[in-house]
Amino acid sequence: SAPISSHTSSVILIIFKCLSQITFNNCDGRTRTLFQSVDxxxxxxxDGTVTLKRQVTLHEGHKVFSVHAWDSSGKKHTPILEHVVFICHMSPSNNAHISAGVLTFLKSSTGLKRAKRGWVIPPVxxxxxxxxxxPMKLVQIxxxxxxxxxxxxxxxGEGANQDPKGIFTVERLSGNLYVTQPLDREKKASYKVTLDVNNIAEKPMEIVINVIDQNDNKPVFTQNPFNGYVHEAAGKGRCMFMTVTATDADDPDTNNGIVSYAIVSQEPQFPKPNMFDINVLSGTIxxxxxxxxREQWPRYTLLIVAADMEGDGxxxxxxxxxxxxxxxxxxPQFEQTLxxxxxxxxxxxxxxAKLTATDxxxxxxxxWSTKYRIISGxxxxxxxxxTGPSQLEGIITTVKPLDFEKTKQYVLSVxxxxxxxFVxxxxxxxxxxxxxVEDVNEPPEFNPKEKVIFKSEDSPIDTELVAYTATDPDTGKSQKIMLSVHALGWNRIRMCKVNF
Known part of the structure; x- marks a missing residue:
């Protein structure tokens, strides 16, 4: 429509249902106005609500009538757009979609002024x-x-004289807009064409043609199969460990394109047939x-269905x-415990000793691999x-010499x-x-191992220098000790045999 004068205000018609109700909203903030329909x-x-007082037959698919309004001072105003056009478009489900028209009112108290009239072009x-x-008629402009x-x-514009060409045509004299072939929303969801008329008073108008989605695409999984891993000790209900994903080429703002998930079957069905849950919207398992x-059932296979229309499509x-x-x-368990x-x-x-275990x-x-500790003894x-090379063996060794004479037996707990x-x-x-502990024949020992003797140089022959004794550490055995000396030419040892 033409630009609005600074002395005018506009009222926008919002139609909720075909020939049912129209709501007028004043741009100057007023919510109540006195209206009168010429028809x-x-x-x-x-409040701007339009009601049908009796049945009306729309032979042309629309109805034109004028509406007058009175302001708060009692002055009668005529809309700049003399006619309000109601156009009903029928969808395949026979639901009506109504386009909106525009009324412009004068605010000046100096009298009525006529402004340029505009077009009423509904979205298609x-x-x-x-x-x-x-060709199938869409609407008359x-x-x-x-x-x-x-x-x-x-x-x-696009779909007319621009690629993809020839999808939309208009009858030159009637203004009937046609579509010439089936449309595919998944290829193109909307078109914008410019409508022109050979009247210099009218400016070209843009028409948006929306392609309404039908449920003609089924969901597609982004991969198959999906692989997930979970610990066998995972807690019930708390562990979310993988997500499956499917896409749908239909309109994501409608149920046609919103995917729902469900688990159909589980193999194996042990220990219970429903070991896992799936989030119906996110696909999280x-x-x-x-x-x-894991030792009994190391792997599960879930058959999952992804469906649109809230799971029913x-x-x-x-x-x-x-x-x-x-x-x-x-x-782990010892194979032998004694x-x-x-x-x-x-x-x-x-x-x-070598102690073998299983796990x-x-x-x-x-x-699975093992380690060992001596806890007593x-x-x-x-x-x-x-731990031995097999990872399932504990090898006990001595790290200090054992002494039979001190401790004959050890009892170790491992x-x-x-x-x-452990979980x-x-x-x-x-x-x-x-x-x-096995006794070993150990040699006798002198105590001390070295002895220093002091005697005068003029000591007579056969003078006893010292008594130097030896002991046998093998106290558990009866043995004889024989003493001998390396002769030096000037001394001798009186041998004494001792039994132990």
Missing amino acids: KRFDVDT NVPENSRGPF KSDYALETRMQYSIT RVRESDMD LAATGTAVITITDSNDNP HTVSVPENKVGAVV EDEVGSPT DKGGFFNVS IVENDDP DSLPTSTATVTVN
Whole structure:
């Protein structure tokens, strides 16, 4: 429409339902105005509500009538747009969509002024995939000058004389706008064409043609399968560990393009048939039951359906493969818990015993490999236990010499654990190793090992210099000690045989 004078205000018609109700909103802030419809079949309330007083047949698909208004001072005003045009467009579902017109009122008290009249061009909604017949009429475009003079219409822009060309045409004299072929919203959701008329009083107007979505695309998973991993000890309801995703090419602002997810089946169905949940909107999968056991059921396969229309429309199926990762829920166990061994005394680094264990967790993982501790029986620190090359063996060795004469037996308690801590409080396995110390024939010992003798130089022959005794540490055996001396030419030893 033409530019609005500074002495005018405008009222915008908002139509909620075809031939049902119109709401007028004054731009000057007034919410109540006295209106009068020239067509007595219509009544206009003070709040701008238009009601139909009796049945009206719209042969042309629209109705033109004038509306007068009185301001707060009682002056009668005529709208700058003399005619209000109601145009009803019928969608495939037979729901009516109404376009809005514009009324402009004078605010000046000096009298009525006529302004340039404008066009009433509704937005056009066209459902995609229509079967025609083509060309199919969309709407009739009219200028209010058409009541006074012969008009000629033409359109330009995308879908008209620009690519994709020839989709829309307009009848030169009637203003009927046509679509010539089925439209695809997924290729192009809207078109903008410019309507021109051979009347210099009218300016070109832009028409937006919206392609209304139909549910003609089913969801598509972004990959297949989806792979996820979750610990077997994951807590019920708290662990969200993977997400599946599907896309839908339909309108994302409608149920046609909004994807819903559901789990259809689970294999294996143990220990329960519904071990997992899926968020219906996000596709996030979480643990539902906390009884997973990797050792029995290391992998699950879920069949998932993605559907539009809140789960009741077009659907696609995908697969989620869930690998159960190991948690340390199986403590290692000694294969033998009682051992009796003999170890010679005085030997450091001697292998005392090898203790083998088993573990049902994942082979090679920190939840499977073992470590060992001596928890009792070695107050003196004579022994050490280390993990053998197989990772399932504890090797006990001596780190200090054992002394048969002091301690003849040790009773060691050894515990086996994993490198990773247990997920819960689990019972540990303990082995008892009885170590008997073997006596070794040890040489006698002089005490002290070296003795210094002082005698005068003129001592006579056979003078006793010293009594130098030796003892045998093998107190548990009856043995004889023989003493001898390396002759130096000037002394001799009186030998004394001693039994121990």
